[in-house]
Amino acid sequence: MELGISTIAGLGHGLDRIYPASHKHLAKDMLQNGGLLTEFPSGTNPDRTNFPMRNRIVAGISDVTVIVESDKAGGSLITAYMASGYNREVAAFPGRVSDTRSAGCNDLIRSNIAAMITGPEDLLELMNWNKGTKHKTVQKQLFLNLAPEEQKIIDILQTKDSVHADDLYYQTGLGGSQLASTLLMLEMQGLIKTLPGKHYRMA
Incomplete structure (x- = not known):
């Protein structure tokens, strides 16, 4: 106020x-x-x-x-x-x-x-409230020291602007709780970002 x-x-x-x-x-x-x-x-x-x-x-x-x-x-x-x-x-x-x-x-x-x-x-x-901010084009890069399940998610996200959590679930084959914890770890490392509607993209 x-x-x-x-x-x-x-x-x-x-x-x-x-x-x-x-x-x-x-x-x-x-x-x-x-x-x-x-x-x-x-x-x-x-x-x-x-x-x-x-x-x-x-x-x-x-x-x-x-x-x-x-x-x-x-x-x-x-x-x-x-x-x-x-x-x-x-x-x-x-x-x-x-x-x-x-x-x-x-x-x-x-x-x-x-x-x-x-x-x-x-x-x-x-919330995508930064109207004047444009996301940088994601460049394919090599990530070292990632766990196999983390690398799976990175490989998928590098191919698209954003991916829904349900699609990551089916494409990675990870269980629901394992997927959630892996996404959290990647976000904490600053490698990915959460978007509205349970979508994810590269940071």
Whole structure:
């Protein structure tokens, strides 16, 4: 909001109240450049069971759901799984494996539900929001010290602008979990990039 970007809040209660009450000033600012959205009638309290229902609206209206931090049972994971089910993009920031507050994000990335991002530039590229940026033509090159399954994926991606995850699954013969972990390793090495719609290309 500080940058003048329209912001919409999904509420788990009626429009006649704001929860928590300390966020009233934020709600007023949103009404000036965005809005407040709810399916609950006035008089509805912010009951705990309302928020998972609210999450499906948040997931549905968003181009991409970004999870910054979440443990394995975090409420934001509900939104992430809903967004994935709606074929919306999901992104997550990775964290230390010893940090329980990042366990949910790490699981989303490891299971290939979320694309790994580490900053705003990654999000812009994931969503193709860099309109003025043109991808360089991929040149065939030799990669050393790659595992056989990694080399399979590289060989396929070098022949096309982008390849869907399902096509990689069939062409490589790798199992679903092995493919997801291999794609993650290649992305962490900076060799490939995740695109909208579960497509991949050379970095």
